[in-house]
Amino acid sequence: MLVQLEIRNIALIDLVSIELTRGLNVLSGETGAGKSMIIDSINAILGGRISKDIIRTGREKASVQAVFMVEKEKVGDLLDSYGIDAEEDNTLVVSREFNINGKNICRINGKIVTVSMLKELGERIIDVHGQYDNQSLLRTENHIKLLDSFGGEYIDKLKQEYTEALQVYKSINNRIRNLSGNAGERERRIDLLKYQIDEIRKAKLRIGEDEELSRQRLLLSNSEKILDALSKAYELMYSGEYGSVSIVDGLNEAISCINGIARFDSRYESISKRLEDLYYQLEDIAEEIRKEKDEVEFDPELLESIDERIDLIFRLKKKYGKTIKDVLEYCRGIERELEEILGSEELLQKLYGQLEEMDSKLYDLSVRLNEERRKAARILEDRIGSELDDLEMKNAKFKVEIRFDDKRDSSARRAYSDSGLDHVEFLISPNAGEPLKPLSKIASGGEMSRIMLAIKNILANVDSIPTLIFDEIDTGISGLAAQKVGEKLSYISKNHQVICVTHLAQIACMADSHYLIEKVSDSVSTETRVIRLEGKEVDREIARILGGANISDTTLKYAKELLQNARKFKKSACI
Numbered sequence: 001m002l003v004q005l006e007i008r009n010i011a012l013i014d015l016v017s018i019e020l021t022r023g024l025n026v027l028s029g030e031t032g033a034g035k036s037m038i039i040d041s042i043n044a045i046l047g048g049r050i051s052k053d054i055i056r057t058g059r060e061k062a063s064v065q066a067v068f069m070v071e072k073e074k075v076g077d078l079l080d081s082y083g084i085d086a087e088e089d090n091t092l093v094v095s096r097e098f099n100i101n102g103k104n105i106c107r108i109n110g111k112i113v114t115v116s117m118l119k120e121l122g123e124r125i126i127d128v129h130g131q132y133d134n135q136s137l138l139r140t141e142n143h144i145k146l147l148d149s150f151g152g153e154y155i156d157k158l159k160q161e162y163t164e165a166l167q168v169y170k171s172i173n174n175r176i177r178n179l180s181g182n183a184g185e186r187e188r189r190i191d192l193l194k195y196q197i198d199e200i201r202k203a204k205l206r207i208g209e210d211e212e213l214s215r216q217r218l219l220l221s222n223s224e225k226i227l228d229a230l231s232k233a234y235e236l237m238y239s240g241e242y243g244s245v246s247i248v249d250g251l252n253e254a255i256s257c258i259n260g261i262a263r264f265d266s267r268y269e270s271i272s273k274r275l276e277d278l279y280y281q282l283e284d285i286a287e288e289i290r291k292e293k294d295e296v297e298f299d300p301e302l303l304e305s306i307d308e309r310i311d312l313i314f315r316l317k318k319k320y321g322k323t324i325k326d327v328l329e330y331c332r333g334i335e336r337e338l339e340e341i342l343g344s345e346e347l348l349q350k351l352y353g354q355l356e357e358m359d360s361k362l363y364d365l366s367v368r369l370n371e372e373r374r375k376a377a378r379i380l381e382d383r384i385g386s387e388l389d390d391l392e393m394k395n396a397k398f399k400v401e402i403r404f405d406d407k408r409d410s411s412a413r414r415a416y417s418d419s420g421l422d423h424v425e426f427l428i429s430p431n432a433g434e435p436l437k438p439l440s441k442i443a444s445g446g447e448m449s450r451i452m453l454a455i456k457n458i459l460a461n462v463d464s465i466p467t468l469i470f471d472e473i474d475t476g477i478s479g480l481a482a483q484k485v486g487e488k489l490s491y492i493s494k495n496h497q498v499i500c501v502t503h504l505a506q507i508a509c510m511a512d513s514h515y516l517i518e519k520v521s522d523s524v525s526t527e528t529r530v531i532r533l534e535g536k537e538v539d540r541e542i543a544r545i546l547g548g549a550n551i552s553d554t555t556l557k558y559a560k561e562l563l564q565n566a567r568k569f570k571k572s573a574c575i
Helices: 035-045 072-082 115-125 140-151 153-179 183-203 209-221 223-238 247-259 266-295 300-320 324-342 344-390 445-459 479-492 536-547 553-572
Strands: 002-010 013-019 024-028 061-069 091-099 104-108 111-113 126-129 397-404 422-429 467-471 497-501 513-521 526-533
Touching (some): 002 035, 013 035, 035 497, 091 115, 104 115, 126 445, 140 445, 153 344, 209 223, 209 300, 223 266, 344 422, 445 467, 445 479, 479 553, 513 536, 526 536
Parallel strands (some): 024 497, 024 513
Antiparallel strands (some): 002 013, 002 061, 104 111
16 A cells, blocks of 8 residues: 655645555545645656656756555565565555656666556556546457456466467467468578578688687787797897896806805705706796797788688678577578478478467367356446446446457458457446447546446455555536445445545545645745644535535534544444
């Protein structure tokens, strides 16, 4: 659940810190006070799109930080894939900072992440239903997802099996398409593969050859410098420089001097032996230098040959792989492909057989999915019908239409989608005597809000998302319908944290925690504040929602009555 939310420099908000609770959290306030900014800020840390125009006037940057309490089994795998350590107390700190220059910095538990990572995490911990989000319910492609969510674990297992089979089916289909393309394309592919194989094989590449050639080139291109250094070293050791005594001669003379006094003390004898050892070592080194010097040879033709070889290897690596090993593996791969194409008739027959097997498997899985969806649809229709009845849509009829499309195209192939062969659409008749119609044909925002709430209420029992947010779900409703919406939200909050922005007293009175969003101004600036209401403050806010700024005794009395009735409802419903 969302424990704390801190917002800085967004629109009218200078600094707001909100501590949220379990159950139903209600946000109320005058129009324009900044309630939607609170929801927009939550959307921001869930990876939603934001504009730099949202940054408070005069500020260079804005930020949102949220603290969540999460269950490790719900997000642990995701955090592991991000390389983020989970906190021992199960807290999760998510933040997003955005600058006026358009740059974003996102963090999870202090580690920088991408916006897409925020979005992926957000999908697991918060479900936001804004005042315009019911557009998603109008999109037919979402209906099958909602039905499958309601269908639960068994449908999930079938879909997983179906998805794996579909991947194999598509892979086989692609191979067939590549092998059975038109004759011109086939011949062009054969020519290309032959050219590439010939180019690589002619090069006779050896693994490690490029490193060896680089070392040879380094020596050859610096042969003059190497010869000069070796010659100078040898001369210094044996001939000296500018008439000076050589190192070897000088050392030999030193040995003679020390030998002349060795009989006087054993220490001098030891020095003499060490000098003699050094003399022999120098002779060995000098001989090695002479041999290396004699072997140094500058060969322009060999250097040119090495350069050409290095250039060839470079071009092959640029075309076929990062390393010689990659190039050789690529060559083996295209040799197999060429072999397949040249023997394609036999292979095609084999692939067509495999395709038929996978088609049969996919069809069987699609039939089973269809059967399970129809079972789930019947239960969902009853459940939503009951919910709509509770929400004062007593004559409404809800229908899940499932069409099973197993027709084959001109190639005798079925149109397998990611979900099978089913097309699912939600139909509704809001009033008695009206025919069932797609949801998109419903004009009333109030009806759409209640339908969405009915679906959310049902799916909440099978949904693992801990926090649900409703932004002005009360659009277009009032009276008894508003009361029923409040009761439904309160019921959902039994197992989920619910955050709700509302303008209706019938909903606000159901709150377990009530927050007032207000706009305060002075001669210099205007800013939004958030105050958690307690006791009589709640009474007065409910009264304000009922009667406006001028609170009368009558509206205050009615507010208290609403709150008392709400407490009775929650007690009787064990909420």
